[in-house]
Amino acid sequence: MAAITLKGLKKSYGSAQVIKGVDITIDDGEFVVFVGPSGCGKSTLLRMIAGLEDITDGTLTIGDRVVNDLPPKDRGVAMVFQSYAIFPHMTVRENVAFGLTISGASKEEKDAKVAEAARILQMEHLLDRRPSQLSGGQRQRVAIGRAIVRKPKVFLFDEPLSNLDAALRMDMRMEIGKLHQQLGATMVYVTHDQVEAMTLADKIVVLKDGLVQQIGSPMDLYHRPENLFVAGFLGSPSMNFLDVDVVDVSGDQATVRNAALDTVTLTIRHSGIVAGGKARLGVRPQYLSPDAESGAGVLHGKIVLTERLGAETIIEAMTTDGKPLIVALARDAKFAIGSQISLRFDPEFSHLFAV
Numbered sequence: 645m646a647a648i649t650l651k652g653l654k655k656s657y658g659s660a661q662v663i664k665g666v667d668i669t670i671d672d673g674e675f676v677v678f679v680g681p682s683g684c685g686k687s688t689l690l691r692m693i694a695g696l697e698d699i700t701d702g703t704l705t706i707g708d709r710v711v712n713d714l715p716p717k718d719r720g721v722a723m724v725f726q727s728y729a730i731f732p733h734m735t736v737r738e739n740v741a742f743g744l745t746i747s748g749a750s751k752e753e754k755d756a757k758v759a760e761a762a763r764i765l766q767m768e769h770l771l772d773r774r775p776s777q778l779s780g781g782q783r784q785r786v787a788i789g790r791a792i793v794r795k796p797k798v799f800l801f802d803e804p805l806s807n808l809d810a811a812l813r814m815d816m817r818m819e820i821g822k823l824h825q826q827l828g829a830t831m832v833y834v835t836h837d838q839v840e841a842m843t844l845a846d847k848i849v850v851l852k853d854g855l856v857q858q859i860g861s862p863m864d865l866y867h868r869p870e871n872l873f874v875a876g877f878l879g880s881p882s883m884n885f886l887d888v889d890v891v892d893v894s895g896d897q898a899t900v901r902n903a904a905l906d907t908v909t910l911t912i913r914h915s916g917i918v919a920g921g922k923a924r925l926g927v928r929p930q931y932l933s934p935d936a937e938s939g940a941g942v943l944h945g946k947i948v949l950t951e952r953l954g955a956e957t958i959i960e961a962m963t964t965d966g967k968p969l970i971v972a973l974a975r976d977a978k979f980a981i982g983s984q985i986s987l988r989f990d991p992e993f994s995h996l997f998a999v
C-alpha cells in the first residue's frame with residue numbers, strides 16, 4: 645500500500661496548460677475521488693499518476709519514492725478505465741490473468757490469483773465464458789479482476805461505471821466500495837458524477853479548469869463549501885442561488901434581502917461581504933419548507949411545476965422577482981400549479997458568498 649503526494653503538479657500540451665499547479669495528499673489506504681465537469685483535467689491527472697502522461701512540472705511521490713520519471717509498470721499502480729479493454733477472443737479467466745501471462749507468471753500462480761480475484765468479485769461461475777456472454781457490469785468486473793491480480797499498491801479508476809445503466813451503476817458502485825474495504829488499498833477514482841463522489845470517497849477533490857477548488861470529506865464539502873462552484877456542484881438537486889442586497893453587516897452577521905425575500909440575518913463564513921454590497925445566497929432545495937408565514941428568512945413565489953416521486957416531491961417555483969427556485973420535500977405532497985408559495989429556510993443551513 646502507498647500514500648501519494650502531488651506537489652505543484654502541472655501539465656501542458658504545447659502552449660495549452662491543462663493542469664495548473666495541483667497539490668493533493670492521498671493517505672495510505674484512502675479512497676479519494678477526483679470530481680469535476682468534463683474537461684477539467686481529471687483523467688489527465690490520473691494518467692499522470694499512472695505514468696501514462698509526462699509531468700510538465702512539479703513532484704509526484706508514491707510511497708516514499710519520487711516517481712516522475714518511473715515507467716508505469718514500476719509504479720505499483722493498476723488502472724481501470726471506462727471502456728473495459730477486455731479481449732473478446734479470450735475467456736474471462738484468460739482476460740483476468742492477462743497481465744500475469746505477460747509477465748511470465750507460472751500456471752499455479754495465475755490459477756491461484758485468478759481464483760482469489762474471482763472470489764472477491766463473485767464471478768467464479770463466469771471464468772470460462774467469453775466477454776460476448778457477459779453483461780456490461782460483468783465485463784467491468786473482469787477489468788477490475790485484471791487489476792486485482794496484479795496486487796497493486798494503488799488502484800486508479802477512470803469513470804469505470806459511466807457505460808453502465810443506472811441500476812447497474814449503483815450495484816457496481818457498492819461493489820467498488822466493498823472492494824476498497826476488503827483490500828484496504830489506496831484508490832483514486834475519477835468521475836463527473838457527484839453522487840459517486842459523495843458515496844465512495846473518504847476524501848473528495850473538486851477540480852475545475854485544471855485547478856483544485858476544494859478538498860475535504862463529502863460532508864465537509866456538502867455543509868461547508870468554500871466557493872460558489874463547489875456549492876453548486878455537490879448536492880442534488882443543485883443548490884439555489886439568489887442575488888441579494890447586503891443591508892447591514894455587524895461582526896460576523898450579515899442582514900440581507902431582495903424583492904422576494906423578507907429581511908434575514910445570517911452568519912458570514914466567507915470574505916468579501918460588505919454592507920451596501922451585493923451577495924449570493926445559497927440555499928439547498930432540501931432546506932426550504934413550504935407553508936411559511938411572512939417573516940425572517942421567508943421567500944415568496946409561485947409554483948411552476950411539481951414532480952411527485954412518491955418518497956419525495958420536487959417543486960419548481962418562480963420567486964416574485966422572477967428567479968427559479970427548486971424545493972425538495974422528503975415526502976409526498978400535492979401542490980396546485982400557479983398557486984402562491986412561501987418558503988422558509990434555516991439561516992444556519994444557508995451560504996452567503998461574495999460576488
Ligand SMILES: Nc1ncnc2c1ncn2[C@@H]1O[C@H](COP(=O)(O)OP(=O)(O)O)[C@@H](O)[C@H]1O
Pocket residue numbers: 657662680681682683684685686687688689
Ligand atoms: N493529448 C491531448 N492533447 C491536447 N489536449 C488534451 C489532450 N488530452 C487532454 N487534453 C485537454 O486537456 C483538458 C483536460 O482533459 P481531461 O483530463 O481528459 O478532462 P476530464 O477527464 O476532466 O474530462 C481538456 O481541455 C482536453 O481537451
Ligand SMILES: [Mg+2]
Pocket residue numbers: 686687688
Ligand atoms: Mg476524463
